[in-house]
Amino acid sequence: MTPxxxxxxxxxxxxxxxxxxxxxxxxxxxFWIYQRSGSNPLANPVLIAVTALVGFLTLTATSxxxxxxxxxxxxxxxxxxxxxxxxxxxxxxxxxxxxxxxxVVGLLAGSLTAVLSAVLVGRLFGxxxxxxxxxxxxxxxxxxxxxxxxxxxxxxSLTAVLVIVTGIIGAVGARYVFDAMKLRDPAIRGFAIxxxxxGIGTARAFQVNEQSGAFAAxxxxxxxxxxxxxxxxxxxxxxxx
Amino acid sequence: MIxxxxxxxxxxxxxxxxxxxxxxxxxxxxxxxxxxxxxxxLRGGPGxxxxxxxxxxxxxxxxxxxxxxxxxxxxxxxxxxEWPALLLSLLISTLATLVVTALxxxxxQRAAHPGDSQ
Numbered sequence: 001m002t003p004x005x006x007x008x009x010x011x012x013x014x015x016x017x018x019x020x021x022x023x024x025x026x027x028x029x030x031f032w033i034y035q036r037s038g039s040n041p042l043a044n045p046v047l048i049a050v051t052a053l054v055g056f057l058t059l060t061a062t063s064x065x066x067x068x069x070x071x072x073x074x075x076x077x078x079x080x081x082x083x084x085x086x087x088x089x090x091x092x093x094x095x096x097x098x099x100x101x102x103x104v105v106g107l108l109a110g111s112l113t114a115v116l117s118a119v120l121v122g123r124l125f126g127x128x129x130x131x132x133x134x135x136x137x138x139x140x141x142x143x144x145x146x147x148x149x150x151x152x153x154x155x156x157s158l159t160a161v162l163v164i165v166t167g168i169i170g171a172v173g174a175r176y177v178f179d180a181m182k183l184r185d186p187a188i189r190g191f192a193i194x195x196x197x198x199g200i201g202t203a204r205a206f207q208v209n210e211q212s213g214a215f216a217a218x219x220x221x222x223x224x225x226x227x228x229x230x231x232x233x234x235x236x237x238x239x240x241x
Numbered sequence: 242m243i244x245x246x247x248x249x250x251x252x253x254x255x256x257x258x259x260x261x262x263x264x265x266x267x268x269x270x271x272x273x274x275x276x277x278x279x280x281x282x283l284r285g286g287p288g289x290x291x292x293x294x295x296x297x298x299x300x301x302x303x304x305x306x307x308x309x310x311x312x313x314x315x316x317x318x319x320x321x322x323e324w325p326a327l328l329l330s331l332l333i334s335t336l337a338t339l340v341v342t343a344l345x346x347x348x349x350q351r352a353a354h355p356g357d358s359q
Contacts, residue, residue, distance in 0.1 A: 027304045045303045050310040057314060064315050071308035078305045080249040080298065082270035083256070086277035087287050087295040101353060102346040110342030118334035125326035131319070135330055139338060142309050143268045157312060158319060162331065164310040169335045177339045188346045196338035203302035213299070219342075221274055225267045 019070020026052045085217040092214035110195035114139035138162045141198040144224040152235040170197020171204035186212040194219025245294035252277045
C-alpha cells in the first residue's frame with residue numbers, strides 16, 4: 001500500500017492541481033477563521049493562509065517552485081483584479097473629485113514617508129544596502145515594487161515578500177492607528193490604508209466599507225505610479241548618503 | 242461573466258503593450274485600470290455583468306496575494322539574518338505612513354472647510 005501512496009504523491013507533487021487546491025483550501029480556512037473572529041484585523045486571512053502554506057510545504061519538503069507552478073493561476077488574477085479596481089473608483093468618482101486637494105497632499109506626504117522611513121529605519125538598524133534598496137518600494141503593489149527593486153539594485157523576490165508583510169501590517173494595524181487618532185472619515189481611512197499597504201490594505205478596506213475600498217484602490221494606483229517615478233530618482237541619493 | 246473577464250483582460254493587455262512600447266515605469270495592469278476608468282467615464286458606468294464580475298473578483302482580493310506571500314519561504318535565510326532591521330523598518334514605516342497620510346489629508350480638509358468639526 002505504501003508504494004502506492006508514494007506514487008500518488010509523486011504524481012500530485014508534480015502537477016499544478018495540488019498547489020492550486022491547497023492555496024484555495026488554505027485561504028478558505030483562513031477566511032472562515034477571519035469571519036469567526038468577527039472580522040478582527042489580527043486574524044488577517046493572508047497572514048493565516050501564508051503561515052499554513054509555508055508550514056505544509058516545509059513539512060512535505062515541497063519546493064516553492066513546485067507549489068507556484070499551481071498557485072500561479074491564482075497569482076495571475078492579480079492583473080485583471082487590478083484593472084477591475086476602476087469600477088469602484090468610478091462609483092466613488094464624485095466623492096474623489098470633491099476631495100481632490102486632500103488626495104494630492106496625502107499622496108505626496110504619504111508616498112515620501114513610506115519610501116524614506118523604510119530605508120532610513122532599515123539603515124539605522126544595520127540592514128545591508130541591497131536589503132535597504134529592496135525595502136524602498138515596500139508600500140506599493142507587488143508587480144510595481146518588483147520592477148522598481150530590479151531597476152535600483154534591490155532583490156525583486158525579497159521585495160515581493162516585504163510588500164506582502166507591509167500589506168499585512170497595514171491591514172492589521174490601520175484600525176488601531178485611526179481609532180487612536182479619532183479619525184472616522186471612511187474616505188481618509190481608506191486612502192491612507194491604500195498608500196501605506198497597497199492591495200492587501202485595499203482588500204481589508206473593501207471588507208469594512210465600500211467607500212474606504214474605493215479610496216484605497218485610488219491611493220494604491222496613484223502611489224504605485226508616484227513611487228515608480230520617485231524611487232529611481234531618490235536611489236542615487238539613498239545609496240550615496 | 243465571460244464577456245466581463247474578456248473586457249478586463251483586454252484592458253490589461255492594452256496596458257501591458259503601452260507600458261512596454263513606451264517604456265513606462267508603471268505596470269500594465271495599473272495603466273489598464275486608468276484606461277478602464279476613463280472608458281467608464283465616457284460610457285457612463287459599467288454594465289451589470291462587469292459590475293458583478295468586478296465585485297466578485299475584488300471581494301476576495303486577499304486570496305490573490307497568498308501565492309506571492311508564500312514566497313517568504315525562499316528568503317527565510319536573509320530574514321533570519323536581518324530580521325530586527327526588517328521588522329522595525331516595516332513596522333515603523335507602515336505605521337508612520339498611515340499617520341502622516343491621514344494627518345495631511347485631515348489638516349488639508351480642515352483648511353478647506355474651517356467650519357467643519359470632523
